[in-house]
Amino acid sequence: MGSFMSKRRSLAITAGAATIALALTACGGDSGGSGGDTADGTSGEPITLKVTVFGAGGAEGDADGNNNLFRQYEAENEGITIEETNLGDGGKGLEAAQAAIGAGGVGLADVMMVEEGWLGTMTPLAADTFVDLRDFGADELEGRWIDWKAAQGTTPDGQVWAYGTDVGPQGLCFNQTQVEAAGIAKDRDELAEKLGGADATWDEFWEVGAEYTAATGEPWIGVPAFAFNAFVNQQDEGFYTRDNELNVEGNDALKGFLADIVEQQAAGVAGQINSWEWTNEDFHGSFGVHVCPGWMLGSISEAVKDGGSDVWDFADVFPGGATNWGGSFFAVPKVSEHQEEAAKLAAWLTADEQQITSFKNAGAFPSQVKAQSDPAVTGFTNELFNDAPVGQILASRAEGVVAQFKGEKDSVIQDKVFGDVIKQLNAGAITSADQAWQAALDSLTAQGIE
Structure with missing residues (x-):
């Protein structure tokens, strides 16, 4: 891919087009390393x-x-x-x-x-x-x-x-217009309280989601793979143990949450949008909430500013607690x-x-x-x-966060194993929890991940 020069914009989420995955960022601070009067300290050449x-x-x-x-x-x-x-x-x-x-x-x-x-x-x-x-x-x-x-x-x-x-501490982005119309909560603080505040659980998340779907006829969460990713990162050990051993087969926590997604999708509470494949229109009535580490706010900014009538907001709450x-x-x-x-x-x-x-x-x-x-x-x-105090919220969500150990094939397992399984769920090619889990194990074997 060629170089993107001076006026390259942050990636837009345009209608009908898949967007970028994992928008992670380059950031900075004090004056460390500012260069000098000349470009190259040895030759002085540009x-x-x-x-x-x-x-x-x-x-x-x-x-x-x-x-x-x-x-x-x-x-x-x-x-x-x-x-x-x-x-x-x-x-x-x-x-x-x-x-x-x-x-x-x-x-x-x-x-x-x-x-x-x-x-x-x-x-x-x-x-x-x-x-x-x-x-x-x-x-x-x-x-x-x-x-x-x-x-x-x-x-x-x-x-x-x-x-x-x-x-990447995580809060919850939500369609404030739709959430209020559904009778769930009138603002970010009330939504956080509704979900359990500091003690929010995934069970409560799905229960509130069922209320939302019953009231609106639309999914509570549109991108189920993001819920799965968040859950994995909340575990003490994810796809690998701290000793760098593969931690998928026999992992009842991961198997159970994948089963939850199958169940919630069948109930209409979880949607069928693939990771990074939403359109701007999806943020105006197609679902209620979106998993949001801080960098996700940048990824969806185009969608929420495109002139639609729904207002989006950001809540200081996350099911299952702090996670990166x-x-x-x-x-x-x-x-x-x-x-x-x-x-x-x-x-x-x-x-x-x-x-x-x-x-x-x-x-x-x-x-x-x-x-x-x-x-x-x-x-x-x-x-x-909605003028959410995102700095204050992310500072709150960062409390207690410690990054999980990531093994050699961690991103491959996230994207190519479970990501692809959830794509098959979204397409209706997989319809049961047992099918989904077996497909994940088969994918690990097919890709030689041991």
């Missing part, structure tokens, strides 16, 4: 830095293309040109990265976005593939990130191979011919000020300690979501 990203995460600007961080960096660093390429969704990004690494690094950018779900694949390759950012000032940035985020970008032997951008879905990093491949300048850019993008800008652009909640508590974040409201 240079071009190639950057790969995916999704609509904030570095490329807001829903209208404003506040592009790459253009800002160019303006502040004479002689630097940035060519950013958006690889689409996280799955496509991983496939492209693996192909390039398999070819000896040919095709890797100078600065490469890495998604949380890739960690199990990339961390073991870090020593051979990515520079040790300690060679370019990483030690001076110690304390910038929350502990578990910093640990994710560090190998067991101490190599700092990636700088963290965002994290997603988050990204920037790494510098060893094949880069401009490692020093690439490392400076990665540090700048993940510093507090830039992290806050990305949050405002796309809702991606910062992983930086200072940025998380900055008034620009905690006091931020989003007019596209």
